[in-house]
Amino acid sequence: MANGRDRREPVFDAPATEAGELDFHLSPEDRAGGSSMARRRSSRRDDERPLRRGSRPRKAKRKGRSFLGKLVYAGVVLGLWSVIAIGGVVAYYASQLPPIDQLTVPKRPPNIAILANDGSLITNRGETGGRTVTLKELPPYLPKAFVAIEDRRFYDHFGIDPLGIARAAYRNITHSGGLQGGSTLTQQLAKNLFLTQERTASRKIQEAILALWLERNYSKDQILELYLNRVYFGAGAYGVEAAAQRYYGKSARHVSLSEAAVLAGLVQSPSRLAPNRNPEGAKARAQLVIAAMNELGYITPGMTKTALGQPAEPVRPNGAGSANYAADYVMDVLDDFVGTIDTDIAVFTTIDPKLQAAAERVLVDELNTKGQKFNVSQGAFVAMKPDGGVQALVGGRNYEASQFNRATAARRQPGSAFKPFVYLTAVERGYTPDMVMEDAPVSYKGWNPQNYDRKYRGPVTLRDALALSLNTVAVKLNMEVGPKNVAQTAQRLGITSPIQANGSLALGTSEVTPLELVSAYAAFANGGTGVTPYVISEVKTLDGKIIYKRPASAGGLGRVIDPAAVAMMNEMMHHTFVIGTARAAQIPGWPMAGKTGTTNDYKDAWFIGFTGNLVAGVWLGNDDGALTKRVTGGNLPREVWHDFMKIALKDEQPVPLPGLERFRDDVPVAGSGTDPRYANAGDGDTAWPQPQPQRRVAREKNFFEKLFGL
Known part of the structure; x- marks a missing residue:
């Protein structure tokens, strides 16, 4: 076949190797994309060849960063990450705060400036301590x-x-x-x-x-x-x-x-x-x-x-810091008048700085001088105007040592200082100062109260019985007029503590605070008007806005004693200063009235007395109820009261006691001398002559003539 003659079979005519074998390896050109790869390799080999003389230098290849460059680079990176980390931390803690757009400066807790009646600063109260x-x-x-x-x-x-x-x-x-x-x-x-x-x-x-x-x-x-x-x-x-x-x-x-x-x-x-x-x-x-x-x-x-x-010298606290007791009392009652406070305020009080300092001094001096001897460690003192305005308040011996305010919070038995409420109840039921009762042994259901000296004086007038603080007469009166009636009388005059209406009430067995007892006596000093003690007269903001102002008629309890009864009570309590247990406390020229008080176990001793312009009371005892060594109202408390009143009444004109001018001319006035017959009389003293019945009858007739204008 013609076509067959032209056909060729594959021939392996590649050159043989030295061993006479054929080379079956693929060249770069034989591979996919082989020509381009060959060119790149050729180029690399050319770069590796040394330069020939006269030829152009080839472009040098890039080198790596230096150590310093790397360090700078690392620092920048680290810094950026640090900023990011810090920002994250800040953002986290910022998220724990309230939203910035809602953030406000919190209000400063309000300061309460407590001022005396002359405008001087007593102290600052509140969380800050200053305005x-x-x-x-x-x-x-x-x-x-x-x-x-x-x-x-x-x-x-x-x-x-x-x-x-x-x-x-x-x-x-x-x-x-x-x-x-x-x-x-x-x-x-x-x-x-x-x-x-x-x-x-x-x-x-x-x-x-x-x-x-x-x-x-x-x-x-x-x-x-x-x-x-x-x-x-x-x-x-x-x-x-x-x-x-x-x-x-x-x-x-x-x-x-x-x-x-x-x-x-x-x-x-x-x-x-x-x-x-x-x-x-x-x-x-x-x-x-x-x-x-x-x-x-x-x-x-x-x-x-x-x-x-000239370096600065800090002030040293003078005295016992008793003004803080008064400030505590102010803070106790402040809420009743101003409610919630959201701004600095000034609280004007009735505290008299001079009287406050005097009360502290005489109380602390007495305790420092005689406290150890008589085993008495604490005391309280309250003084006020007859309208109830507190002039001085001492709640203890030393505020720094004890902040317990004994003047306002300590309930103690008043002893014989409670007897005026018994006598007032009797007077309101027809008894008179010249009426005679028998000072003789008393027995009620197995209870046999005795006089301080355990002696009896026979017939005595109510006037003398109160002046000498005879227990037997007070108990008899209490039972005759009724303990419930006596309790009601005390409450009517301002006693707010619970009262047990029993036979021993006449001897002051129901506990009271010094502040309420003194305020109850204020009704005698002002002519028969009951008072509620007060210490705040006005409260203002710092810009002068009045928050509270005490009305002239505020706080009164109205008439709580008939004027005729006030006259008889003041005459009898005045007699205490003339011949009785308070005679050593009299101040020449000043008509005074009051009553001593001693519990029968000597735990508590009191003296509460007043003039027409000032009422003051003292309590002495021990916080734990330990017995004193025969401290009675007629010794240490009477001395404290007397020393205070000498300071308080100095340069003041004598003020008459309500109703006292309506009585006999033959009753000695405090400061005019002491009847020698009563030289040994006193709180717990024994000397007391038998009263003369004929004179009592004459006194009673004269009393009614002057009282009712007969």
Whole structure:
């Protein structure tokens, strides 16, 4: 076949290898894309060949980064990740705070300034201990002292001070200048306003966030003013006003430069640098403050020299701090008049500073002088005007040692000081001061009350029986008029404590407080009007807005004693000062009335007395009920009362007792001398002459003639 002749069979005519075998390997050109791959390989081989002389240099291939470059690159990456991490941490802790758009500076707890009747400050109460002050009110060097020692770049930074932080870190590392903190005043304020005092990284982050917020929303002066009114100074004082009152007894508006330096230095460590506890530490810190102020040009060299040469001296508490008992009483009743308080207020009281100081002094002096000898450790004192306005109130021997207010809260048996209520009940039922009763043994269902001296005097007038505090007559009267009626009489006059209407009521076995007993006696002093004791006269805000003002007619119980009965009771209780248990308490020229009181086991001793312008009462005893060594109303309490009244009535004109002028001319007036027959009479004394019946009849007739104009 023609086609067959042209057909060729495959021939393997490739060159043979040295071994005489054929090469079956594929060349690059034989592979898919072989030509392009061959060219690339050829190019690589050319690059590896050395350059021939005169030929162009080939392009050098890229080299790897240097070590420094790699380090910089790693630093940038690390920095970016650090920023992201820090941002995440900040965002997390920021999420734990209230939403920024809802954040507000919390209100400062209101201060309650308690003022005496002359406008002087008694004390501050509330959580802060002092009122809010503005920068304009303060001497310029006071806020500057805080800036100088706590944050000298305060007016330059944005709430966080990187330079300050770096400086503090350097000093801490090098141990130069003591341990330093990097917090700005703004950060400290943020901590005080919003955070706890714990020292943790999370709290510092939140503090910084809040500091930025404060700087954005308040001016520097506003931040500084907030700081000065919120920072803690120790001893319960929050704010510079409270601190100035606490340590220097004056307003922050009047502190000296050296005092301002102490206050500014104090915030670093209030417990360690308190000037009343560590005067040397406070002085050294104040010197650093003054030096910093001088360095910054806040004060002149002359001011610096003066301040360093005249270091501040903290005030020392005078006496036992009894004014705090009066302040406690004010706080106890304040809610009844003003309710919830959300701003600083001033409470004007009826407390007389002079009488308050006198009451404290005479009570404490008596206990210090004779307390150990007579085994009596505590006392209480109340003085008030006849309308119930409290002039002095002492609730114990030392307020710092015991805050229990014995004047308002301690219920004790009044002993014979309760007897006027028995006699008043009898007078209201027709008995008269000149009526005669038998002082003789008494027995009621196995109970046999006795007189203090365990002696009996036979027939005595009611006047003399009350003056000498005879138990037998009082018990007989009580049973004749009825214990329930006596209890009602006491309650009508203002006794609010529970009363047990029984036979022993006449001897004062139902417990009362000093405040209610004195207020009950006020009805005798004012002519028969019952009173509710009061201590607050007015309450105002600091801008002068009146929140409460006591009405002239407020608090009265109305007439509780008929004028004729008041006259008889005052005449009988006046007789106590003439010949009875209170005769040693009389003050020349002053008509006085009152009653001593002693429990039969000597646990409690009382003296309650009054003039036409002042009622005062004393209680002495022991908190644990321990027996005294024969303390009676006629000895220690009478001395306290007398010493107080001498001070209170000095330079005052004598005021008549209601109804006393309507009685006999033959009754001695206190201060005109003492009947020698009664030289040994007194609370528990035994000497007492037998009364003359004929004279009693004459007295009774004369009494009715003068009382009713017959």
